[in-house]
Amino acid sequence: MGSESFHQIIRGQRRGPVAATARAGLRLLSWPYGLAVRLRNRLFDRGWKHTFRAAVPVISVGNLTLGGTGKTPCVEYVAGLLRERGVRPVILSRGYGAEHNRNDEAMVLEENLPDVPHLQGADRVQLAMTAVEELDADVLILDDGFQHRRLTRDLDIVLIDATALLAGEAMFPRGVLREPIAGLSRADVLVLTRCDQTSTADEQAAWLKQRFPTKPVAKAVHRPMELVGPDGVTESLEVLKATPVAGFCGIGNPEAFRGLLTQLGAPPVAFRTFADHHAYTREDVADLTRWATDLPPNAVIVTTQKDWVKLRVADLGGRKLWALRIGFQLIEGEEAFAEMLNRFTTEGTENTEEGTEERSETQP
Structure with a gap:
């Protein structure tokens, strides 16, 4: 079961008897897992570990x-x-x-x-x-x-x-x-x-x-700061408002990244997700390149810094590739x-x- 399928099932986004059976099975598996976690914590709490x-x-x-x-x-x-x-x-x-x-x-x-x-x-x-x-x-x-x-x-x-x-x-x-x-x-x-x-x-x-x-209880936001490109070149976020934007990522919460792009006034015209901590291969790069060639010629592609540091390519299919640098900011x-x-x-x-x-x- 892939990461995306797993999340769709546990969040109830997939319907039908197969998804319902999968959820029931996952609940059964969660009981021994929960018991083991509680036991481990109790051992630490009481100083036995x-x-x-x-x-x-x-x-x-x-x-x-x-x-x-x-x-x-x-x-x-x-x-x-x-x-x-x-x-x-x-x-x-x-x-x-x-x-x-x-x-x-x-x-x-x-x-x-x-x-x-x-x-x-x-x-x-x-x-x-x-x-x-x-x-x-x-x-x-x-x-x-x-x-x-x-x-x-x-x-x-x-x-x-x-x-x-x-x-x-x-x-x-x-x-x-x-x-x-x-x-x-x-x-x-x-x-x-x-x-x-x-x-x-x-x-x-x-x-x-x-x-x-x-x-x-404090409150924080993840504030987009700038776009980072090859060799440390940076660009203003305003670039995203002037051209079609596509995005992809392999992080724990891909919808949060999509949401950030939308907040910046650049709702993605195309969006792809990979598993968290995905290790990109040559085949992945070739696949992303094919995906990119179907985008408008003036499109820019944006990914997260976590994904970009593993790729470090200047473009995909002739479309520029940028990383969105995020800063942590407390608001309360x-x-x-x-x-x-x-x-x-x-x-x-x-x-x-x-x-x-x-x-x-x-x-x-």
């Missing part, structure tokens, strides 16, 4: 669902803000879909934050020790780290996509929840993303505040968010415990 504390503070940026909340722009925002304040952050990530030890997210961060190291690997505890001992890190940023509980964190930022209602969502594989919604009680701050792409952002914020009254709760990060810019970066040690820890 070991955790590790790094020699420097750890900030986690994660989510509750499978992809699509816009973590990479938020990680870039947090790392850039700390760097501006004289702190040396190092980003740690699992590296899903990595090729040659770097995945698309790492390549985007390297493009936009060339002075911030990014380590990828399955053992993030080992990465943390490497970052401290070899890269002199002051703060570690754990990318997609909410479910990675082996490494103790000092700040848990959890992103929630405002365009997809969280209430009533089911556990994977019947739905997109990685763990029960109650897991948000571990978070320090909840951030609703893409609030400009839906009319339900206020409704979601109210629901979160009612369900988790002690958690601050910015002051409280900044105060949390301020803890890691001065005396907050000092830790009384030296080295990285294994310990058994009970989470609050």
